[in-house]
Amino acid sequence: MTARSFGPVIVVHGGAGKAATDVVEARRAGVRAAVMNGWQTLTAGGSAVEAVEQAVKMLEDDPAFNAGRGACLNRDGEIELDASIMDGRDLAAGAIGAVKRIVNPVTLARAVMEAGGPILLVGEGAQQFAAAVGIQECAAEALVTERQRARWTALRQECAESVGTVGAVALDRAGHLAAATSTGGLPLKAPGRVGDSALIGCGTYADDQLGAAGCTGDGEAIIKLTLAKTALEFLREGEEPMEAARRAVRELTARTGAEVGIILLDRYGRIGVARNTAQMACAWIREGNIDPEIFD
Numbered sequence: 001m002t003a004r005s006f007g008p009v010i011v012v013h014g015g016a017g018k019a020a021t022d023v024v025e026a027r028r029a030g031v032r033a034a035v036m037n038g039w040q041t042l043t044a045g046g047s048a049v050e051a052v053e054q055a056v057k058m059l060e061d062d063p064a065f066n067a068g069r070g071a072c073l074n075r076d077g078e079i080e081l082d083a084s085i086m087d088g089r090d091l092a093a094g095a096i097g098a099v100k101r102i103v104n105p106v107t108l109a110r111a112v113m114e115a116g117g118p119i120l121l122v123g124e125g126a127q128q129f130a131a132a133v134g135i136q137e138c139a140a141e142a143l144v145t146e147r148q149r150a151r152w153t154a155l156r157q158e159c160a161e162s163v164g165t166v167g168a169v170a171l172d173r174a175g176h177l178a179a180a181t182s183t184g185g186l187p188l189k190a191p192g193r194v195g196d197s198a199l200i201g202c203g204t205y206a207d208d209q210l211g212a213a214g215c216t217g218d219g220e221a222i223i224k225l226t227l228a229k230t231a232l233e234f235l236r237e238g239e240e241p242m243e244a245a246r247r248a249v250r251e252l253t254a255r256t257g258a259e260v261g262i263i264l265l266d267r268y269g270r271i272g273v274a275r276n277t278a279q280m281a282c283a284w285i286r287e288g289n290i291d292p293e294i295f296d
Ligand code: ASP
Pocket: 015, 016, 082, 162, 163, 164, 165, 183, 184, 185, 186, 194, 195, 196, 197, 215, 216, 217, 218, 219, 220, 222
């Protein structure tokens, strides 16, 4: 079997957790639109990196998700964003943590990757890098939705589930893999907290020799298990992709009891999806299918 056997293929997710009933439909429509966007990029001959960036960007622009506009607020009522991207062709990676006033954090992460220096930039240094590469800041309030502001106010009284991080994994026609993740993190998180979505190997990983994976859910638990890379190591051991995803979630559940979800592709483009949460809006398209398959 060659790496091209099942390509191109793209999978996107819209966050693990329990979605409020009023956003379930919006998220289903959102992952559908994003997967089609990424798919068009792939079928037009675009790279897996371009496809995952395009898909995640669209989800960042959609206020139904906890990424870009619509992200959740931290304890101080501010939005701090994490994102990462990885190119399985050469293991190039870029990530940003705790950045403010950036509409498309995944594009900033890609710029970090393409600069070829540090892999992870955070806070003020990341803002300066954005300015240097011409990525404009928006007003802080431009990212805040009514919904998240109301949720922040409510959450300060009682705790609720987090959901709505976004991510994508893709295999392109040339047989290259990529993964990208973007999030506002956890509601009421401590200012300066950076989660798994900014950490290569934890929330995001891609290696043409192995596969590509993206995680969502309790970031601290995902970091402890380096979940994306761990799931891909199960592929190396010979697990089928679906079983690798399930085993990763099972192990994390057994070790931490936390709530998570994962999407992955092996190097042949075979799909693995698993979660231990009530929901995780998810969509994929592969060669031969015109319509995305939706799963939540
Ligand atoms: N994993 C993200 C974080 O901990 C949140 C999520 O996926 O819902 O920042």
